[in-house]
Amino acid sequence: xxxxxxxxxxxxxxxxxxxxxxxxxxxxxxxxxxxxxxxxxxxxxxxxxxxxxxxxxxxxxxxxxxxxxxxxxxxxxxxxxxxxxxxxxxxxxxxxxxxxxxxxxxxxxxxxxxxxxxxxxxxxxxxxxxxxxxxxxxxxxxxxxxxxxxxxxxxxxxxxxxxxxxxxxxxxxxxxxxxxxxxxxxxxxxxxxxxxxxxxxxxxxxxxxxxxxxxxxxxxxxxxxxxxxxxxxxxxxxxxxxxxxxxxxxxxxxxxxxxxxxxxxxxxxxxxxxxxxxxxxxxxxxxxxxxxxxxxxxxxxxxxxxxxxxxxxxxxxxxxxxxxxxxxxxxxxxxxxxxxxxxxxxxxxxxxxxxxxxxxxxxxxxxxxxxxxxxxxxxxx
Amino acid sequence: xxxxxxxxxxxxxxxxxxxxxxxxxxxxxxxxxxxxxxxxxxxxxxxxxxxxxxxxxxxxxxxxxxxxxxxxxxxxxxxxxxxxxxxxxxxxxxxxxxxxxxxxxxxxxxxxxxxxxxxxxxxxxxxxxxxxxxxxxxxxxxxxxxxxxxxxxxxxxxxxxxxxxxxxxxxxxxxxxxxxxxxxxxxxxxxxxxxxxxxxxxxxxxxxxxxxxxxxxxxxxxxxxxxxxxxxxxxxxxxxxxxxxxxxxxxxxxxxxxxxxxxxxxxxxxxxxxxxxxxxxxxxxxxxxxxxxxxxxxxxxxxxxxxxxxxxxxxxxxxxxxxxxxxxxxxxxxxxxxxxxxxxxxxxxxxxxxxxxxxxxxxxxxxxxxxxxxxxxxxxxxxxxxxxxxxxxxxxxxxxxxxxxxxxxxxxxxxxxxxxxxxxx
Numbered sequence: 001x002x003x004x005x006x007x008x009x010x011x012x013x014x015x016x017x018x019x020x021x022x023x024x025x026x027x028x029x030x031x032x033x034x035x036x037x038x039x040x041x042x043x044x045x046x047x048x049x050x051x052x053x054x055x056x057x058x059x060x061x062x063x064x065x066x067x068x069x070x071x072x073x074x075x076x077x078x079x080x081x082x083x084x085x086x087x088x089x090x091x092x093x094x095x096x097x098x099x100x101x102x103x104x105x106x107x108x109x110x111x112x113x114x115x116x117x118x119x120x121x122x123x124x125x126x127x128x129x130x131x132x133x134x135x136x137x138x139x140x141x142x143x144x145x146x147x148x149x150x151x152x153x154x155x156x157x158x159x160x161x162x163x164x165x166x167x168x169x170x171x172x173x174x175x176x177x178x179x180x181x182x183x184x185x186x187x188x189x190x191x192x193x194x195x196x197x198x199x200x201x202x203x204x205x206x207x208x209x210x211x212x213x214x215x216x217x218x219x220x221x222x223x224x225x226x227x228x229x230x231x232x233x234x235x236x237x238x239x240x241x242x243x244x245x246x247x248x249x250x251x252x253x254x255x256x257x258x259x260x261x262x263x264x265x266x267x268x269x270x271x272x273x274x275x276x277x278x279x280x281x282x283x284x285x286x287x288x289x290x291x292x293x294x295x296x297x298x299x300x301x302x303x304x305x306x307x308x309x310x311x312x313x314x315x316x317x318x319x320x321x322x323x324x325x326x327x328x329x330x331x332x333x334x335x336x337x338x339x340x341x342x343x344x345x346x347x348x349x350x351x352x353x354x355x356x357x358x359x360x361x362x363x364x365x366x367x368x369x370x371x372x373x374x375x376x377x378x379x380x381x
Numbered sequence: 382x383x384x385x386x387x388x389x390x391x392x393x394x395x396x397x398x399x400x401x402x403x404x405x406x407x408x409x410x411x412x413x414x415x416x417x418x419x420x421x422x423x424x425x426x427x428x429x430x431x432x433x434x435x436x437x438x439x440x441x442x443x444x445x446x447x448x449x450x451x452x453x454x455x456x457x458x459x460x461x462x463x464x465x466x467x468x469x470x471x472x473x474x475x476x477x478x479x480x481x482x483x484x485x486x487x488x489x490x491x492x493x494x495x496x497x498x499x500x501x502x503x504x505x506x507x508x509x510x511x512x513x514x515x516x517x518x519x520x521x522x523x524x525x526x527x528x529x530x531x532x533x534x535x536x537x538x539x540x541x542x543x544x545x546x547x548x549x550x551x552x553x554x555x556x557x558x559x560x561x562x563x564x565x566x567x568x569x570x571x572x573x574x575x576x577x578x579x580x581x582x583x584x585x586x587x588x589x590x591x592x593x594x595x596x597x598x599x600x601x602x603x604x605x606x607x608x609x610x611x612x613x614x615x616x617x618x619x620x621x622x623x624x625x626x627x628x629x630x631x632x633x634x635x636x637x638x639x640x641x642x643x644x645x646x647x648x649x650x651x652x653x654x655x656x657x658x659x660x661x662x663x664x665x666x667x668x669x670x671x672x673x674x675x676x677x678x679x680x681x682x683x684x685x686x687x688x689x690x691x692x693x694x695x696x697x698x699x700x701x702x703x704x705x706x707x708x709x710x711x712x713x714x715x716x717x718x719x720x721x722x723x724x725x726x727x728x729x730x731x732x733x734x735x736x737x738x739x740x741x742x743x744x745x746x747x748x749x750x751x752x753x754x755x756x757x758x759x760x761x762x763x764x765x766x767x768x769x770x771x772x773x774x775x776x777x778x779x780x781x782x783x784x785x786x787x788x789x790x791x792x793x794x795x796x797x798x799x800x801x802x803x804x805x806x
Contacts, residue, residue: 082431082433083408083426083428083433084408084409084426084428084433097709107433108431108432108433109428109429109430109431109432109433110431110432110433111431128399129399131399131400132400133400158430158431159430159431172431173431173432173433174431174432174433175432175433175434175435176398176399176432176433176434176435177434177435178421178435178437181399210451210452212428276708284408284409284451284452285451316593338596339593339594339596339597340593341592341593342590342592342593342596343592343593343594346708347711348708348709348710348711349593349594349676349708351710351711351712351715352594352676352677352679352710352715353593353594353596353597354597354712355712355715355716356594356597356598356600356601357597357600357601358716359601359604359738359739359740360597360600360601360603360604360739362739362740370712370716373712374712377711377712
């Protein structure tokens with residue numbers, strides 16, 4: 001099967017068997033008359049970074065001018081944010097760390113979604129000319145209507161799919177490159193809704209930015225309204241409808257996105273997608289304005305400090321800490337601000353800087369300084 | 382601006398992105414005014430209605446003007462950037478709305494990418510583009526590729542062309558395995574010996590302000606060197622400990638823990654500190670480990686070593702090492718240490734002069750374990766596993782004799798690990 005896949009992919013890439021730099025050329029015998037066979041791939045991996053890397057790889061390496069590809073995939077629990085979003089305002093990072101839920105930033109636009117084994121992802125690859133989200137969503141809505149005619153399934157103008165006019169069961173995002181495009185959407189079959197609501201909450205209060213915000217909607221799983229709908233049944237119906245809609249007789253293949261022989265270079269792409277620089281460092285510039293609660297066991301009254309930070313590329317560009325003068329001397333709060341600037345907006349990186357600073361400070365203000373440090377770090381997620 | 386590249390300034394308009402979308406938001410610029418761009422380079426990222434679009438350049442040239450700021454709304458069909466092209470021939474008059482395709486030359490069913498200037502050069506020299514290996518992005522054929530091809534054909538000695546960095550994503554395995562120095566395609570380097578020239582040093586010193594963690598470390602080190610340090614070094618024969626560890630390693634592994642020598646060094650350190658009245662008597666022995674991470678030197682500590690067994694210390698070390706590698710050490714791990722041990726010998730070195738980390742009063746640096754000849758019982762020369770330890774202590778609090786007694790006790794435990802069993806609690 002792997003050999004068949006390699007041959008199929010080789011045909012699509014236009015390789016003639018010689019190792020040469022890719023030209024995106026198509027072979028002479030792949031003319032439009034022979035356009036009846038499609039390609040449906042299903043990923044064997046549940047690693048969100050590997051699957052996103054596979055999407056990227058197909059987009060960059062496969063000649064989509066003559067035919068499209070449908071990729072079906074699902075992930076272990078992960079939160080996936082859109083290309084231009086802010087992870088600190090979209091999801092609860094400390095809760096995710098505790099629950100072992102990964103965070104990934106995809107290359108397509110749109111909002112934040114929660115993926116787990118009960119959520120099916122579909123990616124429609126096509127040339128830029130053939131990019132048509134409405135038509136792709138029709139594949140999903142028609143397949144569902146055929147499976148369960150009693151359910152009210154409709155696609156909206158915003159390319160969501162609603163169940164019974166109210167519950168969102170699918171969200172969409174897409175990416176357009178120089179000559180190719182892909183449109184992917186989620187489909188909630190049997191996702192863990194309590195985990196979803198726990199993690200899709202902001203980590204950091206007081207964020208002001210122009211990052212794409214997510215629009216929360218009430219969601220539902222397909223099995224809530226169609227308990228007998230099995231996963232395999234759903235996949236089969238979708239593949240059949242894809243063939244019907246695009247007039248194809250597709251070759252169905254399982255793929256391993258970590259296989260460097262079939263997808264050379266895919267490992268480098270998934271390494272990049274895993275990196276802090278991509279996931280957090282690509283956050284559009286934002287500002288934090290919040291109040292930190294200050295506590296001292298010796299004092300009955302509580303007071304608060306005002307924190308203002310500018311973060312660019314995930315790094316603290318400027319920091320201003322206004323602490324009541326009686327609580328901490330000005331030069332100490334300035335020193336703390338100073339040590340945070342130039343570091344990543346990350347509680348671990350800041351912890352290292354702050355504990356190094358605390359070593360040099362002894363005396364009466366040490367415990368208060370420690371308290372305010374902890375408050376700042378808690379704010380960073 | 383040099384006279385040879387001042388061509389016409391072209392308005393590059395935002396092309397149609399499909400679905401009848403007329404406006405987009407500019408989310409990120411990849412270029413700024415004054416940057417040089419090549420055809421097909423990414424210029425910016427725009428977003429419209431959940432679609433993220435990469436806009437690539439249609440020309441080679443220099444960016445002269447950006448029409449929008451980040452987060453501004455850009456209109457399809459209107460100018461996005463101004464590009465000063467290299468020469469008149471490079472300007473391709475294509476209406477913005479019509480096609481997103483770039484210049485191609487179809488020869489025998491192969492689509493080869495090259496700018497108009499390069500195509501003209503090929504035609505003038507009777508070269509078939511399909512015979513030239515492109516070394517630019519996506520296999521694009523560059524001027525240099527034509528020149529190299531010509532040189533090969535005519536045998537002319539040309540000035541060595543700079544080696545093009547092949548930017549195709551994901552090289553196929555055989556070429557990826559080639560070492561960096563060897564060129565993968567012979568046509569990218571001219572084989573004629575280059576003329577000898579004196580090397581011109583064009584490097585520049587870069588001054589970077591010290592920020593964040595490194596700035597804090599500067600302060601820590603400055604405070605540290607205010608402490609009057611004295612040093613004390615010794616040699617420890619670890620032969621018996623090496624044998625013991627070899628025995629215990631598989632047992633620890635069967636319990637899922639990697640056992641190094643550090644848990645022994647740490648436990649013994651704690652046992653040697655136990656006597657009240659010694660200058661560093663503290664209820665909690667939180668022993669810190671110097672850890673080399675991507676961020677720099679971090680010192681997480683194992684809390685309450687006095688209550689832990691060697692195995693439990695090993696477990697905790699594994700956990701801290703994993704957190705350190707993942708960049709996830711927090712304030713709780715990094716603060717509260719009462720003594721630090723640095724296993725610098727795992728990287729290299731024998732004797733060291735470690736710097737005390739305030740507010741602690743002493744520190745130990747362990748050199749590498751070497752197999753050296755020593756005199757054993759009966760004046761025979763034996764193989765011994767020797768490690769050097771270098772202590773630094775705060776002379777205001779600790780005197781030489783105290784340090785010596787403590788070091789001897791530490792050494793005796795490690796040289797006779799069986800003695801630890803007597804004092805097990």
